[in-house]
Amino acid sequence: MTAVTNESVLLSIRNLRKEYRPGQPVLKDISLDIDASGITAIIGPSGTGKSTLIRCINRLVDPTAGEILFEGQDLAKLSGQALRQARRRIGMVFQEYNLVERLSVIENVLSGRLGYVPAWRAFLRKFPAEDVTRAFDLIDAVGLNEDFATRRADALSGGQRQRVGIARAIMQNPALVLADEPTSSLDPKTSVEIMDLMADLSAKRGVPIIINIHNVELAKRYAGRIIGMTGGEVVYDGPPAGLKPDHLKHIYGGEDFL
């Protein structure tokens, strides 16, 4: 099964299955190959397993069966330190930003390095100079200026918080970024700005992004590949141009929304 050694494939999911309750699979033997560049959008109705799929990749959720091959390892089998070291290579952006509210913006960005720096450095807030420089650069790169660095995360708006969340993910120097509904808590204009930012960072830094998204229009606009899921299965996998109303009818069930 592992015989597929295509150079451009970064992540290879094989027969991934997840059952929260025995006998009731949320993911039904999903197999996918994700390339080492570009944006892949996963669309589908709520409760269809999109979030579970993405969380299985970095093992916030433990899969029931299947393989997740990434940089020469099966993530599904890792535990302890090996799992932590693999997680450092995968950044994650969340719907609710998941910043530590009472810490400053720069410390939130620097916490992307917590898997790398020795414990005493983090305790004493003495991060290596190159990390601090990079953190400031990233705060710049996500469109916040230096004034924001020392502000507490709870003083920011939703869009600003998500920018910090993205900076934290990139701070890890990831080979892959997972984004779980990154725009669902934002207004339409801010959503587009955040998607612009992610597309820009992905292209400039050559980091592929897998993104769960509700908004089909945004998915079509930014993703190079769309994966449509329904009932725990992949029912569409292809370019945005190929996604027709019939597919959407199948994915979401019914056509009233079209």
Next chain:
Amino acid sequence: MSGAVLHSGAPRVWQRFTPGQRIARSLLYIVTAIAVVWSIKTIEIIPEFLYDAPEQTADLFKRMWPFDWAFYPKAIHHALIETFHIATLGTILAIVLALPLSFLAARNFTRNPVLNFVAQFIFVSSRSVNSLIWALLFVAVFGPGALSGVLSIAFRSIGFVGKLFGEALEEAQRGPIEALTAAGAPRSMVLAKGYWPQVEPAFWSVALLRWDINIRESAVLGLVGAGGIGVALDAALNNLYWDQVGLILAVIFAVVIVTEIVTSTIRKRII
């Protein structure tokens, strides 16, 4: 059935309680009345003592005033400082002992029901014993003095600090914890950078509240010989030096008010 028909003519009735509930409530009133009568009979109030209570109280105050001010530098000041130290050291010791336990008790941090239970059990044992009883035990083991006082304050406080801080940990938001875990941070870092910033205000609030309570509690520990201002109070009471008793009570009152003001001011600043 008539509920479906609007304006059907017949007056529609609404009652807060069902007949069963009304009977239960009446029974509850009767039981309460019986309990009150019964307990008054049990405590055997002696009417003569009750009648001259106002007189006795007035007499007590007369004997307390004027205070024996000279007694303050002689004995009270030193005992007061000792009380402060007992309360402060006892609180610090309690925090040191309770912190690791509260992480064991927090079900979101320690996913092991046995460890959760052990920590909860220690908290309950600590809290179910009054600090005066702890003091009696420690005086028996270590002899009278401030050490027994510190230990009894600490042992009584472990349960209080541990339980409240453990609950604060359980209320920490999952999101940031998840984000740090996803970034590959080891558990110690998730604790220091994910949990701690979220529970820090609760921690200081609990610690200050307990210190405040401990100042009051350590003031009476001397009654059983565990050091502090209570020793002086006990001696004055036994010797019927009411002017000294009055002064000690006034000093305790003043100290309690000052600590109350100090702790509430600090708490406001932190949160």
